[in-house]
Amino acid sequence: MVRSSRLAGRLVFWMGMLCAGAPALAQDHQYSAEQIQAGYRLYTGQCQLCHGANGDGIASVNLARQQFHTVVTDDDIRKMITTGNTAGMPPFVLKPEELDALVAFVRSGLDQGGVPFRLGDAGRGKAIYDGKGGCAACHRVAGMGSRAAPDLTDVGFIRRPGQMLTSLTEPLKGTMPINRPVTIVTKDGRTIHGRRFNEDTFSVQLIDAQEKMLSIQKSDIRQYDVGMTSAMPSYQGKLDSDEMADLLAYLVSLKGQ
Numbered sequence: 001m002v003r004s005s006r007l008a009g010r011l012v013f014w015m016g017m018l019c020a021g022a023p024a025l026a027q028d029h030q031y032s033a034e035q036i037q038a039g040y041r042l043y044t045g046q047c048q049l050c051h052g053a054n055g056d057g058i059a060s061v062n063l064a065r066q067q068f069h070t071v072v073t074d075d076d077i078r079k080m081i082t083t084g085n086t087a088g089m090p091p092f093v094l095k096p097e098e099l100d101a102l103v104a105f106v107r108s109g110l111d112q113g114g115v116p117f118r119l120g121d122a123g124r125g126k127a128i129y130d131g132k133g134g135c136a137a138c139h140r141v142a143g144m145g146s147r148a149a150p151d152l153t154d155v156g157f158i159r160r161p162g163q164m165l166t167s168l169t170e171p172l173k174g175t176m177p178i179n180r181p182v183t184i185v186t187k188d189g190r191t192i193h194g195r196r197f198n199e200d201t202f203s204v205q206l207i208d209a210q211e212k213m214l215s216i217q218k219s220d221i222r223q224y225d226v227g228m229t230s231a232m233p234s235y236q237g238k239l240d241s242d243e244m245a246d247l248l249a250y251l252v253s254l255k256g257q
Contacts, residue, residue: 028120028245029074031104031161036114039105042098055110064110065157065255074103108161115162118245125250128243133235141254147211148195149232150179154256164251168244171232181227182206186220196226 043051055063071077078099083091094102105111107119129135138149155164167174184192184204192214194206204224205215218224235244 028118028249029107030118031107031116033114033116035101035104036108036111036116038097039101039103039108040110040112040114042102043105043110047102053110055106063106064160066106066109066252074107077103077106109159111160111162113162115160115165117161117165117248118241119161119249119252120242120245120247122246122249122253124243125246125248125253128239128247129250132243133239133247138231147207147213148209150176150195150197152251152254154254156252156254157256161248161252165244165248167232168248169234169236171230171234172228175230175232181229181231183223183225183227184216184221185223186216187222188220192216 051057051063061067081092136145138146140147140151141153182196192208194208196206198205203215203217207213
């Protein structure tokens with residue numbers, strides 16, 4: 001793909017100018033590893049100079065977090081690139097597969113690993129979260145649900161779709177180290193089980209089985225074991241491919257309040 005550096009710079013600049021306010025919503029679409037990796041190569045060659053490796057090189061824009069001005073769907077991204085707008089963005093001629101690759105890489109959260117995933121319908125995904133998935137029994141969103149597992153209110157900002165899919169299908173592999181279960185035996189003989197959510201040089205913060213937040217000084221601990229298992233169930237085989245795509249779409253949409 002032959003471009004002048006000036007033309008490429010204008011492209012990524014105006015893509016950025018379209019971005020900022022509300023998060024964009026992906027259409028029901030499968031993003032393959034090949035597309036994501038091809039998009040990564042295009043991005044590093046054409047876009048990274050202005051947008052940066054993390055997609056936040058332009059003020060009020062974060063491509064990894066899907067923050068755009070007017071873009072909502074995948075087709076909106078393609079249309080904006082190919083037709084331009086009256087604000088000054090010129091039209092660009094890209095091959096359909098190149099457009100698809102850039103969309104896939106952006107939707108992946110700029111995932112260089114190229115983990116394939118599919119995003120379905122977020123509305124249906126919320127119904128699965130509340131119903132068949134039973135997610136609220138352990139997780140919390142916008143103040144509703146349990147504190148037994150990590151709060152998911154802004155999980156769409158914190159984690160990439162591929163990472164979330166791994167957590168849904170291979171929980172042990174997807175569990176972040178800080179969220180591992182712990183067992184603490186204090187010097188006065190108490191045994192405490194819970195989920196660690198923070199730790200510093202002098203103390204450990206956790207949520208116990210009764211959902212109480214505790215901070216324990218390390219000087220008071222006699223034995224401290226970090227579990228290598230996960231209480232999160234795998235949804236592989238429990239949800240079909242459409243349900244998994246819908247649930248993932250809902251999780252991706254959770255960008256905080």
